[in-house]
Amino acid sequence: MTNGGFHPFTLSDLVNEALSEGVSLGEIALRHECEFSGISRLEAVRRMQANLDVMRSAVQQGLSGRLRSAGGLVGGDAAKVEEYKSRGLSGDHILSAASRALAVSEVNASMGLIVASPTAGSCGVIPGVLLTVAERVGADDEATVMALFAAGAVGIVAASRAGISGAEGGCQAECGVAAAMAAASAVQLAGGDPEAAAHAAAMSLKALLGLVCDPVAGLVEVPCVKRNAFSAAIAMIAADMALAGVRSVIPPDEVIDAMGAVGRMLPVALRETAEGGLAATPTGKSLSARICHNLGDLSGITIGREERGDSGKTREPEGLS
């Protein structure tokens, strides 16, 4: 089945096309993108390189800086894990992927520059995994960019078959899909074939199937930032399992469909409304009461040269963090 002659709806179509052409999953995705967007190969590669550059600088910023999130709930964890990782129980690469994922997510939460991949909330997973695997296997930018196209292949299929927003399908649709995309890119970078990449994606998604979206105070901070780290770790394990020859019993496209179906079954309280899960815990609720604006207070807040007599309280210009 094809999508109006453009992007195929199934991962198996893309995998088969890659296998029969003897090219990578990323190469097939790149060709489809050029056809769909009407842009040259050079331009598509240039755009993806720009994404990679932003991912890299977000990692650096998150690991080195002392970031404070806009809501004040997260920040500084990436640096802690980075500092600790050589003594870690779960190994250098898993912890590198996790600390980088934390770093990018912390940058996002503190109004820094990121690449939504597939969403802003889940923006840490792919850079965390991809940059760690690229370092591990000694991949250059050209190969890393092609691996991002492989991630894109998985993302396109997930978006068209199931949806990729927490409001539609819970966090499985954001962090779950991000992990699936990341795992596929990792397999490609490590030299696995397109089929292994698709199965790594499927296994990642299976691990995160059913994950709810329950952000405290409705902000992209808790649990989002840490979920990026865990999703990166799952993607690393799934990529390794696929490279070891393990295959998902349920075919990748069926796993994606199951994710979509589970998303539709999720109650609204667990789909980004901040009414269930961690958001509805006593601590979640009290944090929300502290951070969120109290709508009973109808007075205004002024920022500017002069205070207006009728405007209630004045707020100092902020955003200097």
Place this chain on the structure above:
Amino acid sequence: MGTSIFEIIGPIMIGPSSSHTAGAVKIGRLARAILAEKPVDAKIDLHGSFARTYKGHGTDRALVGGLLGFGPDDERLRDSLRLAHEAGLQVIFQFPDLEAELGPLHPNTARLTLKGQNGLTVRIVGSSIGGGRAVVTRIDDFEARITGEYPALVTLHRDKPGVIAALTRILADAGINIAGMTVSRTGRRGRALAVIETDEAIDSSIADLARAHQGVERAIVIVP
């Protein structure tokens, strides 16, 4: 319906939220474009989720950054409140019951009442509708639909025969194809607002020609 891979891996944006940050920047930018001059005073009414979570999502900084002309990927957004202060833009945030006044609204909605450096004023209502996209649904008392995704000519004019014909003629003479058009008015033969979206790019010379037509009070072009 296809999707580009760059909608899945991308856009490059300032976090934390495409709906509450990137979309809010777009609303601010559209408002500035519609005012058509540098704003010096902004009264911003926040509604729904925008009102509740603006602080943690940086929606306030995003809207003000948009008013300053910043894009959704501009790292100055984080400091936009201070930069507005330095640029002589006074901002006040308020939280009135907008639905009581305007009827049902999208949860991520803001109303911006702007004054420009040469005294122009405008009041717009805009909503962030997901994925970083935004739509302006009201200009002053007129209903509108401006996304900023297409070039558009927006006019405020006297509602009388011949004005719309003149506007379409101006575009036709410039070789510009109309992609869509909406007209809304306050009453019969009162004032009317036209939003004409086009396929080809348009520039301020089109607005100048429109303004030269008798009956057209204001004309601006929106550049995506």
